[in-house]
Amino acid sequence: MGGDFGPTVVVPGCAIARERYPDSRFLFFGDEQLIRPVLDKHPDLAAVSEIEHTDVAVRMDDKPSQALRHGRRVSSMWLALEAVKAGRADLMVSAGNTGALMAMSKLCLRMVPGAERPALAAIWPNIRGEGIVLDVGATIGADAEQLVTFAVMGEAMARALFGIEKPTVGLLNIGVEEVKGLEYIRAAGQILRETSLPINYYGFVEGDDIGKGTVDVVVCEGFTGNIALKSTEGTAKQLAHFLRAGMRRGLLSRIGFLFAKGAFDTLREKMDPRKSNGGVFLGLNGMVIKSHGGTDPEGYAAAVSLGYHLSRNDLMNKIGAGLETFSKDRVSTEASPAEVVNS
C-alpha cells in the first residue's frame, strides 16, 4: 500500500520481477479491493501470488510513533513483517514511510545478536561499477563498535550481492591519515586494523572516494551517510540541468544532441536512480528492503530483484556469521591484559 502510488506501482513492479525470477512467489498485504484489479491484469504474477487483506495502512506522513499506535499488528506493513518473522516470506519490500518501516521492523523482527542498531545500506553507482554505502539514514550517530558492526554487515552484503570473495571496506572520514577526523571513527579504524575478522579493511576514505569506487563498502553513521547521499543526488540533478540547458541553447547543440543520443543514454542508464533503487535495512532478524516511495514499476522491480539476489546468496546467514565472529573476537580481545595496556 506504500509509496506515492500504492498497488499501481507495486504490483506491476512485482510482475517485472517475476518474469526475471520465475521461481519467485508473492504475498501482497493491503486492501484487496485495490490490489485485486491490478493483479488481475498480470495473470502470470497472479498465478504465484496471494493477497492478505487488511484495511489498515501506514500513511506516508505518519510519525513512527503514530504508525505503531494505529498500525501495530494490523497494518499491511506490520503483517508483511510478520510474514518474514514467521518464515512465510524470505523478505519484505516496502515503498512506504521509511521511519515507520524502521520502527516496525525493529519491533517486529528484533535485532540480530551482535547488532545494536539497524543501518540502511544503499547501492551506489561508481566509476568501477557499484558499491555499498551504509548507513544512509537509519540511525543518527554511532560509536566505534556500532560502526564496526556496520562494516561487518556491509561486507557480508557485498559478498552476497557482488559475489566478491574479499570486498574492500573503508571508513568515511575527512582526511585519510590515521590521526584525522572524528574520534569514534579513528577508534573504529583501530578495531578494524587489529581485529582477526576476515575483513579486507582499506582504511579511511573521503567523500570523493564514494564516486571513484575506491572501496566496495563505505561505512559511516546515518547522518553523514544521508548528507552524502542527498548532496550527491543534488549534484547529479544539477549537472543534468546544466547539460539540458546547454543542449537547448543553439541549433548546433541540438543537432549534436541527436547524434550523441547514444552517449546520453549510456549516461542516463549508468546513473538511473531506478536501477539502484532499494535500500536494505541491515541488522534485523529478517530481510527488509526499502524502495523509494516515488519510483515506477521498473524501480520497484529493482528493489525486489535486490532482495531476491540477497536472499538467494544467503545474506542473513552471512551477516549472522560475521557478527558472531566479531563478538567472539571482541570478547577475546577485551579479555587480554596486553591489549588493554596497548589501547
Next chain:
Amino acid sequence: MGGDFGPTVVVPGCAIARERYPDSRFLFFGDEQLIRPVLDKHPDLAAVSEIEHTDVAVRMDDKPSQALRHGRRVSSMWLALEAVKAGRADLMVSAGNTGALMAMSKLCLRMVPGAERPALAAIWPNIRGEGIVLDVGATIGADAEQLVTFAVMGEAMARALFGIEKPTVGLLNIGVEEVKGLEYIRAAGQILRETSLPINYYGFVEGDDIGKGTVDVVVCEGFTGNIALKSTEGTAKQLAHFLRAGMRRGLLSRIGFLFAKGAFDTLREKMDPRKSNGGVFLGLNGMVIKSHGGTDPEGYAAAVSLGYHLSRNDLMNKIGAGLETFSKDRVSTEASPAEVVNS
C-alpha cells in the same frame, strides 16, 4: 610559496587579478630567488608588487604543530598573516597547507569577538547561480551557538559577495521537519527562529538543496560540510567520466560531441572548479583566503578576486557587526526569565 607549484602559479595568478583590478597591490612573501624571476615576466604586476624575503616555508605535509614549531614568526605564511594583522595588507591568499594555515591564522590573527572557532566557507555553484556553504572543514563538531555564529558570518559573506540584501540561510540536516535530525542543529534552528537578528532564516535544508540552490547560505559543522563537498566532487567527476566514455564509444557520438561542443563548454564552465576556487576562513580578525593547492594561475586569480570583492564590500565589518548584534541578542534573551521558562 604554497601549493603544488609555488610562485610559478601564484605570481601569474596575481598578474591576472591585477589586470582585473588595476587598483590592487601585492606583497609576496617567500624566497626572493624563486619569486623574482617569475615576477620579472609580469612587469605590470611587478610595478605594484613588493617581495619580502624569507627562507622558511611551511611544507605541504607539515602537521599544524610542526608548522608552528618551525614556521612561527619566520615562515612566508606567518609573515603574510602578520601583514594583515598590521594593516599592511587587506587580505592574505595562500595555496599552502590548510591545517597549518588555519592554526597559524588563529594564533596570529585571533578570533573576532563573538566567534569561538573559524569556519571555512566555500562558494558552491548551484542551479540558481552560486551559494555559500560553511563550514566545509575548518572545525570538526559544533554546538548550537557556534552553528548560529556560522550562520551570522555566512549571511554577512553572502551580502558582501552576492550583493543580496537579505540572503536566505538554511541549516543542513536530514529531514526538513523541525523535530528531525541532530539535537544541536534543532537547537540552532530554534535560536535562529527566535532571534531578533535581521537574518532571513529559511529552516532546515537537506543535502540535495545545496545543488538546487534552495538557500543562499547552507550552514553545517565542518565534518558534515567536508563530506558533502567531497562527495559532490566525486559525483561530478564520475558523471564527467561516464559522459566522456559514452562520447568515445561510437562514430555518431563523436560527431555529436563536435556539434554539441558549445553545450559541453557551458557545462564545463558552470562546473569549473577554478571559478569557485577560494575558501574563506571566517571568524578571524583578518581576511584569509585558502586557494586549492593544485590550482592553476586562472584558479589562483579567482581566489584573489574573491578576496578583492569581499574586501571592497567590507566583509570584516559586516561580520563584526553581525556577531556583535547576535551577542547582545543572546545576552538579553538569556537574561529574560520568561524566555528561560520557555526554553
